[in-house]
Structures are given as C-alpha cells and as structure tokens.
Amino acid sequence: MRVVCVVAVLAVANLVNNRFARGPLAYVLTCVVATAVLLLIARRDGLTRADLGIDAAGLRRGARWAPFLAGAVLAGYLLLLAVPAGREVFQDARAxxxxxxxxxxxxxxRVPVGTVLLEETAFRGVLWAMVRRRWGTAWATAASSLLFGLWHVLPSRGLNRSNAAVGAAFGGGPADVAVTVAVAVAVTAAAGVVLCELRRRSGSLLAPAALHWAVNGFGYALAWAAPRWWPAG
Structure with missing residues (x-):
C-alpha cells in the first residue's frame, strides 16, 4: 500500500510541475514538498537512512564517486562539442x-534542489528501497526504472520543438511527437537502470545524484554556451 502511495505522490507532482507550476520557484517548491512527503512515507515504512543511501557512511562513499562521475560527463560533452556535427545536440531553445x-x-x-532532489529521492531512494525490501534488487531496479521512464512522458512532449537534433531526427508532426515520447521513455528507463546500479554499487544516493546533476547541469550550461561560442555547422 505504501508503494502505491509513493507512486501517487509522484503522479501528482509530475502533473503539477508539467501542467500547473508557473516558473522555476513553483517547480522547486513542488519538488521539495513532494520529497518531504516521500521521506515521511519512507519513515512510516520503517526505512532507515542507510536503506535510502543517505547515512553518513553512504554519503562519504558517494562523495568519493561524485567527482569522477561529473568529470566523465563533462569530458563526454566536451568531446561532442569538439565535433561540428555533435554541436547540434546542444541546440536547445530551453537553455x-x-x-x-x-x-x-x-x-x-532548479536542477539540484528540484529535479535531482526529487527524482533521486523518489526513484533511487524511497521507491527502490521499498521494492527491494519486499521483492529483491532486480524487481526494485526494474520497477524504479520503468516508472522513471514513464515520469518523462509529459516533459518529453515538447522535445521536437525545443531541441534541434531531436526535431531533425524525428520531425514535428503529432505522430513524430508520439515516437519521440516513446523513445524518451525507453532512454530514460535505461538511464534509470544505470542509476539504480550505481546506487547499488556505491551504497549511496549521492553517487547517482551526482551523475544526474552532471548530465542535466552541464547539459544546460553547454546548451546555453554552444550557440554563443561554438555555432553549429
């Protein structure tokens, strides 16, 4: 029953952020409130800080992983920018x-206090720990990753318009949007598997959170800088 409550909280937060929240402050506030509710549910379920990967030892382990993960993401992005064709990936109107x-x-x-805080607490923290305790690690990773993919249905509906590479690859018609959403769900579900495995191997929620922030944070920064400093062509 508490697993269902977690999914319900996430469904409401997703709807509020993608349909009703106006501006970054409302988005961050929704994420923080939803995170607090999820942690209360986790406490009622008997989960410990160690179960969630946020105990002192877990945070220390995660802090050792964080710089390497962030550095790897940044290096990969810079390699993309070094290739003229790769710069189109960063042509994103949102940034x-x-x-x-x-x-x-x-x-x-917005990224660390909103997106990363809620999504990592929800999918690699509370939900993963709840399902793992009941049905094991494989089910925890599968359920968390599938729901993480579905979480991106609403935000991915505008990708064809906002990202030049996505628009060029899939087009802009209604059918093209449906294909884009399906691909986005599949890709983010696969990313969820990677993040869950990182959570398992590191024993820390901080490790997947660092990777998640690096992908989104560096992505925003370089998408902002790319058309100004490295024009596509």
Whole structure:
C-alpha cells in the first residue's frame, strides 16, 4: 500500500510541475514538498537512512564517486562539442534563451534542489528501497526504472520543438511527437537502470545524484554556451 502511495505522490507532482507550476520557484517548491512527503512515507515504512543511501557512511562513499562521475560527463560533452556535427545536440531553445542569471539559477538551484532532489529521492531512494525490501534488487531496479521512464512522458512532449537534433531526427508532426515520447521513455528507463546500479554499487544516493546533476547541469550550461561560442555547422 505504501508503494502505491509513493507512486501517487509522484503522479501528482509530475502533473503539477508539467501542467500547473508557473516558473522555476513553483517547480522547486513542488519538488521539495513532494520529497518531504516521500521521506515521511519512507519513515512510516520503517526505512532507515542507510536503506535510502543517505547515512553518513553512504554519503562519504558517494562523495568519493561524485567527482569522477561529473568529470566523465563533462569530458563526454566536451568531446561532442569538439565535433561540428555533435554541436547540434546542444541546440536547445530551453537553455539558449536563458539569461546568465537564469542559467545559474537552473544549474545551481532548479536542477539540484528540484529535479535531482526529487527524482533521486523518489526513484533511487524511497521507491527502490521499498521494492527491494519486499521483492529483491532486480524487481526494485526494474520497477524504479520503468516508472522513471514513464515520469518523462509529459516533459518529453515538447522535445521536437525545443531541441534541434531531436526535431531533425524525428520531425514535428503529432505522430513524430508520439515516437519521440516513446523513445524518451525507453532512454530514460535505461538511464534509470544505470542509476539504480550505481546506487547499488556505491551504497549511496549521492553517487547517482551526482551523475544526474552532471548530465542535466552541464547539459544546460553547454546548451546555453554552444550557440554563443561554438555555432553549429
């Protein structure tokens, strides 16, 4: 029953953030409130800080993983930028239109305090630990990753318009949007498997959180910088 409660909280948060929240402050507030509710459910379920990967020892282990994970993501992005064809990946209207202050707000507040906090707490923390305790690690990873993929249905509906590479690859018609959403769900579900395995191997929620922040945070920063410093062509 508590697993169902977690899924319900996530469904409401997803709907609020993608349909009703206006502006970054509302988004972050929704994420923080949803995170707090999920942690209360986890406590009622008897999960410990160690179960969630946020005990002191787990955080120390995660801190050792974090710089290597972030560095690997940054290196991969810079390699893409070094190839003219790869720069199209960073032609994203959502980031390109930001001011410098808005960019900092996204990288330092919206992504870590909003996106990463809620998604890692939910999918690699509370949900993963609940399902793992009941049915084992394989089921925990499968359930968490599938729901993580479905979590991206609503936010991926505008990718064809906002990202040049996605629009060029899939087109912009209604059928093309449906294909894009399906691909986005599959890709993020696969990413969920990687993040769950990282959570398992590191014994820390901080490790997948660091990787998640690096992918999103560096992605925003370089998508903002790419059309200004490395024009596609």
């Amino acid at each position: 390109a239109g930001l001011t410098g202050g808005q960019l900092l707000g996204s990288v330092l507040v």
